[in-house]
Amino acid sequence: MFERIERKGVADQIASSLREAIVGGRLRAGDALPSERELATRYEVNRSSVREALRRLEAWGLVEIRQGGATRVRDVLVSAGLQVLPYLIEPRGRVNRAIVRDLLELRAMFLAWCAQSAAERANATTVARLDRLAKALSEARSPSELQQLDYDFFETLVKSSGNRVLLLMANVVREVYMAHRERFVAMYADGAFDAEHHREAVAAIRARNPTAAAAAMRAHALAGIAAVEEIR
Amino acid sequence: MFERIERKGVADQIASSLREAIVGGRLRAGDALPSERELATRYEVNRSSVREALRRLEAWGLVEIRQGGATRVRDVLVSAGLQVLPYLIEPRGRVNRAIVRDLLELRAMFLAWCAQSAAERANATTVARLDRLAKALSEARSPSELQQLDYDFFETLVKSSGNRVLLLMANVVREVYMAHRERFVAMYADGAFDAEHHREAVAAIRARNPTAAAAAMRAHALAGIAAVEEIR
DNA sequence: GCCTTGCTACTGGTCGGACCACCGGACCGG
DNA sequence: CCGGTCCGGTGGTCCGACCAGTAGCAAGGC
Structure with a gap:
């Protein structure tokens, strides 16, 4: 109520x-x-x-x-902006799986790239913030809590990449994602999620190892895709 | 008059x-x-x-x-969409170099990722179209002609990645890029541009070698960034 | 016959003035 | 202190009118 x-x-x-x-x-x-x-x-x-x-x-x-x-x-598809994404995802009340997969694929690319950039130029403050989020992810239990923390991790990563154009893209993606967050909560159900990749990524960023950071976040994103696909 | x-x-x-x-x-x-x-x-x-x-x-x-x-x-920076990019690039008539660099960095990421996707799933028709564009790039002389062909190559690559969300992003990027195309023509001035990377990428896509395709397009994008930075 | 010209009936663009729905703060009574 | 009530200002919607641009058609010229 x-x-x-x-x-x-x-x-x-x-x-x-x-x-x-x-x-x-x-x-x-x-x-x-x-x-x-x-x-x-x-x-x-x-x-x-x-x-x-x-x-x-x-x-x-x-x-x-x-x-x-x-x-x-x-x-x-030739002239519309990202804003129409929510309506492409769910036309006539039915979810378009292909679009969801496209979205998650892009998420994987962004995560990997941001992690790489962050490893190249992140400062101590950002690393500390990422570290806190990774720890919280290790301890959180409920799927929705995990989802929120993971999203915060993503946003922090985008900000720490220092790329303002990417920030604008992330703004639009956020609106889309938040409007459909319950669609993706499956990625955080029992056992489907493990904070290990996040810890690895933070360690790699702190050690200024771009390759390892990118690999860790890519692995995380791919695991999420697999979880979502399995549920359907 | x-x-x-x-x-x-x-x-x-x-x-x-x-x-x-x-x-x-x-x-x-x-x-x-x-x-x-x-x-x-x-x-x-x-x-x-x-x-x-x-x-x-x-x-x-x-x-x-x-x-x-x-x-x-x-x-x-928290809520605006990509559409405001043109105005961030050129506030009060002065070009914001940092934003331009951000944009070109993202272009490098997109090019590499699209090339990789294309290598994984492109069909014969698309490969033939990319091949034609690469050949035309080898023969073209004027910078503006090269610029147009290179942009067509990019769009074809985006389409062949088969990712519709990326297509929407590309729509917005196109508007921004076209509005400021003269800013980037420096990338195609004499000697600054070489179609070699495009030929490599097409060959790699045809051979279904994602890693090589991504590397070729990344090299092309980085060369472009270097050319633009040098001019200023 | 063809092309040009100009009219005309439509389209969207702007105007101004009116009233409704909503918010926030001032005010008042318990 | 609390809860209501009132009121001024804000955006939301409506109406009817006229301005500005387009496209198609039909009369005129070649």
Whole structure:
């Protein structure tokens, strides 16, 4: 009880409706959307609200708006940004396993690369923070607690890589991951998770051994992928 | 004469103005923006236009809008998406070298990883396309031509990795890169570029040798970084 | 017959003014 | 001190009007 109450604005709902139509394939790339005035009539809302929804879709890279001409649907995989990921993962309520696997593969690449960068340039403060997280991971028991700590470890690693562009990517990934965190909790179920790789990585970073650090985090990520795949 | 006339909508200009204030640091994280009504008065435009601009900033992750409360500036590096990259690269007309280097480093990681994936799973069609691009790179002369071909090579590699999440990332990176392509043309000036690494990579992909493919593309990317750094 | 020109009916863009929903602080009574 | 109530200000939605740009069509010229 006391669960969060949904309160979405009109514009939000329209944006969601259109987004699902596009991502779900009911509207194809190149198709022209009805005019703003017609959408307003059909949804029985004001044109301003429709406009607001359309601007959001445009910011997501899902449609192309041109004054005087029709608003057209763009090809999702060619022009959409990372923000649409949550909707690709779960179109029509069913999880798209292939996309999840793609995401986890990228996670493996990022983890390994960040660990390598961290080993090359991390300072004592960062190493200490990673060390604390690794220790906490060794002691934590509940899967959700492990998941949170592991995510914190990931973020700390990204920050310690010192790459600000990667930081921006991580921001988007965080939103996606947090929205679907229960999908990935399987990676932390009894026995599926072992903090050994984290301890190894921290030791390697402290010893300034990039290769070993990368290998440890890659091993961790691959173990996670295996755990998720097994569950399904 | 008859040069192209700038035609940006009112909302666009307001969004740019506010974006620069935020990215440039004149508005700090946590600061409250003036109300929509006041912004409308100050800019001498309609409130609708201000709203449209604010929604765009929200989509970029630069501000947080809450009904009943003030619209507040968010921490760029904590919540912004990749879309703001162009403005981080060139705040106030001066190029931020550190960000450019971060971007090129990530490019190196992506290139290597894509080449590896491609070697593991590319089909004959893709290999043939990469082969054509590598040949064209060997023959092209002008830097801008080389740049375009190299970018095509990168995109083809991303597609052949088969990872759709990476594809979404590449979409955003493409917009950033294309907006600043002149900045990177130095990588392709006389003598700075050699198609040898591309030929190696294609050969390795065809031979299904992931390690060699990754090494070849990493070498190419590192050479590019060196060329850019030297110019400055 | 073909191309050009200009009209026209549509599209999105901006305007202003009104009212609703919501938040936070000031104020008041218990 | 606590809980309500009120009120000013904020964003959210609505309406109806006009401006600005596009695309297609139809009359005119070659």
